[in-house]
Amino acid sequence: MKFSEINTPAVVIDRDIVERNIHRFQGYCVQNGIALRPHIKTHKIVELARLQIAAGAVGINCQKLGEAEVMAAHGLDNILITYNIIGETKLARLVALAAKISKLAVTADSDYTLQGLSAAFTKADKPLEVLVECDTGGMRCGVQAPGEAVEMAKRIAMLPGLVFGGLMTYPAKGGTSAVEAFMSSAQRSLQALGLPCRTITSGGTPDMWQAHEAPVVTEYRVGTYIYNDRSLVAGKNCGWDDCALSVLTTVVSTPAPGRAIIDAGSKALSSDLMGLDGYGEILGHPQVRITGLSEEHGHLEYPAGGGALQVGQRLKVIPNHACVVSNLFDRVNFVRKGRIEKVAPVDARGCCS
Amino acid sequence: MKFSEINTPAVVIDRDIVERNIHRFQGYCVQNGIALRPHIKTHKIVELARLQIAAGAVGINCQKLGEAEVMAAHGLDNILITYNIIGETKLARLVALAAKISKLAVTADSDYTLQGLSAAFTKADKPLEVLVECDTGGMRCGVQAPGEAVEMAKRIAMLPGLVFGGLMTYPAKGGTSAVEAFMSSAQRSLQALGLPCRTITSGGTPDMWQAHEAPVVTEYRVGTYIYNDRSLVAGKNCGWDDCALSVLTTVVSTPAPGRAIIDAGSKALSSDLMGLDGYGEILGHPQVRITGLSEEHGHLEYPAGGGALQVGQRLKVIPNHACVVSNLFDRVNFVRKGRIEKVAPVDARGCCS
Numbered sequence: 001m002k003f004s005e006i007n008t009p010a011v012v013i014d015r016d017i018v019e020r021n022i023h024r025f026q027g028y029c030v031q032n033g034i035a036l037r038p039h040i041k042t043h044k045i046v047e048l049a050r051l052q053i054a055a056g057a058v059g060i061n062c063q064k065l066g067e068a069e070v071m072a073a074h075g076l077d078n079i080l081i082t083y084n085i086i087g088e089t090k091l092a093r094l095v096a097l098a099a100k101i102s103k104l105a106v107t108a109d110s111d112y113t114l115q116g117l118s119a120a121f122t123k124a125d126k127p128l129e130v131l132v133e134c135d136t137g138g139m140r141c142g143v144q145a146p147g148e149a150v151e152m153a154k155r156i157a158m159l160p161g162l163v164f165g166g167l168m169t170y171p172a173k174g175g176t177s178a179v180e181a182f183m184s185s186a187q188r189s190l191q192a193l194g195l196p197c198r199t200i201t202s203g204g205t206p207d208m209w210q211a212h213e214a215p216v217v218t219e220y221r222v223g224t225y226i227y228n229d230r231s232l233v234a235g236k237n238c239g240w241d242d243c244a245l246s247v248l249t250t251v252v253s254t255p256a257p258g259r260a261i262i263d264a265g266s267k268a269l270s271s272d273l274m275g276l277d278g279y280g281e282i283l284g285h286p287q288v289r290i291t292g293l294s295e296e297h298g299h300l301e302y303p304a305g306g307g308a309l310q311v312g313q314r315l316k317v318i319p320n321h322a323c324v325v326s327n328l329f330d331r332v333n334f335v336r337k338g339r340i341e342k343v344a345p346v347d348a349r350g351c352c353s
Numbered sequence: 354m355k356f357s358e359i360n361t362p363a364v365v366i367d368r369d370i371v372e373r374n375i376h377r378f379q380g381y382c383v384q385n386g387i388a389l390r391p392h393i394k395t396h397k398i399v400e401l402a403r404l405q406i407a408a409g410a411v412g413i414n415c416q417k418l419g420e421a422e423v424m425a426a427h428g429l430d431n432i433l434i435t436y437n438i439i440g441e442t443k444l445a446r447l448v449a450l451a452a453k454i455s456k457l458a459v460t461a462d463s464d465y466t467l468q469g470l471s472a473a474f475t476k477a478d479k480p481l482e483v484l485v486e487c488d489t490g491g492m493r494c495g496v497q498a499p500g501e502a503v504e505m506a507k508r509i510a511m512l513p514g515l516v517f518g519g520l521m522t523y524p525a526k527g528g529t530s531a532v533e534a535f536m537s538s539a540q541r542s543l544q545a546l547g548l549p550c551r552t553i554t555s556g557g558t559p560d561m562w563q564a565h566e567a568p569v570v571t572e573y574r575v576g577t578y579i580y581n582d583r584s585l586v587a588g589k590n591c592g593w594d595d596c597a598l599s600v601l602t603t604v605v606s607t608p609a610p611g612r613a614i615i616d617a618g619s620k621a622l623s624s625d626l627m628g629l630d631g632y633g634e635i636l637g638h639p640q641v642r643i644t645g646l647s648e649e650h651g652h653l654e655y656p657a658g659g660g661a662l663q664v665g666q667r668l669k670v671i672p673n674h675a676c677v678v679s680n681l682f683d684r685v686n687f688v689r690k691g692r693i694e695k696v697a698p699v700d701a702r703g704c705c706s
Binding site for chain 2: 006008041064084089113139141142256267273295296310311312324330353
């Protein structure tokens, strides 16, 4: 298929940029003695997970059990699911997954989760590694204080079927020093108890270049870094040339001066604003703003005077948030130097359970 | 599978409510002499499209060619695609689709679109029916004035391969009288020219009970009415008991008093706010608000004093916008009186091109 034959809207992934993004942060991690565990939620593509491992990643991070099942079915190993796995159906799936790969770990932040995991893994062939999820300021899941993390680590160590694997956090943006303070405190207490804490894992693309400023952290998890997006450009993490994922779209209507409609709406770009103005950046047309989205229409506005868009014209949009866009498409187009290299399935798309 | 074994997050569709919603508006349309053409973008499920036809709908409305292809492949006929179909690849697909079903129509609002359609259908077995899309205030696609609609109708009538099918609009909310004014004016001019305007089609769930107040309209298109959602309850279109689609979710963490985390995030509920406060309504827990969404976590807040949530507890969420939720799931669970009737594929999920 030629590039001009791509049915829009479509996701286009620039492989050269992907590889540069992978290697750049892998190099930083090697330099700083940090293990890198990429989060596959951003791309959900087996081939890209393999690229990340080949570049030196220690393993992969999944957010949901379903994602991990897909990755494991395609041969990926050393998987950390940073989620409380709850309920009999999911626990049975987790036991089956653990039997298929050599290294699996999950996180937990409550006794409820631990009791379920322990009951499920008591009769399993090998114990399950469990990390304590810590809230270092991100206000999502996680125990609220280092002392609670220590108590939970002790319970994991005592519960049948489980092995204490370390501490995990998804910090607030700008929260690197808070991570260092929380984790150092918990680590000292664990050492005093003789409970070795091999892994302390933090993450987040927005603060990834500050990972070394929390030296207690042994492992870093990043997802969006592989593609980058408009929110990361806005945050000065990267430039437009570092954005590997774009949505190719066609102008389908120019109903009035200063207005145009594209064939990518909220079912292609998502409604994620990430605190930004507008729903994406149209490369090469800085004067054009995506001011609104219907489900299948993007609403563009631009100064009526200059640079009018034409029906049939194709535009490349860098979305606000790459991770949710991936999840809206069954396939992406890998391109290299403007030519389509292959069409790849988004293997774990929709695996939210 | 038992209800308790559903892996959350999951979409649950109450079939009794679906059937009531279908029949209630079909009855209104029959009573008012309006043809009903349901928009399948909301459910994207062949079985539900068939239910709508069986209840008396004249045909179906699709927003994208890909949706129409899926529906036609499953035997649905009389399809209106309310979209400017543009580009050689799509035009070839459209010709192939037209050959498969007995009645297909599309909309157009520019010469560019018309020229492409005409070129593609000149050599086809039968001409393509084209309706002129009119902007009656919705500020999306569409010609801007009745006179422009008439000019475009004349061009359709003259172009080889095309047949003028009528006028179409997707009005602004509260725009029923604007529809009547625009369409009556265009209709009078078309009659004076001897160009019969058989179909004048309007749509939109929020104003569907006012459809009869624009008597010039012969056909009405509605999508969300089959499921309803939080935005429609907020707009007093319906009550919670009329919401057929809910997202079943599990509390996975209660990290601090007054806060809980559920396993449905923006990849399950979408970030659509529809002008509302919060990302969905938790049935039976009016004091609990969904204040934020990560990709796979929903952030709940409630008064720390009363009615705390428990880890493992299941909740039913009515999403702000049902149509985008459907598009995030491969399958939905049809239930009747609390029991799972069947698991149905979302046949046209992701067909945005």
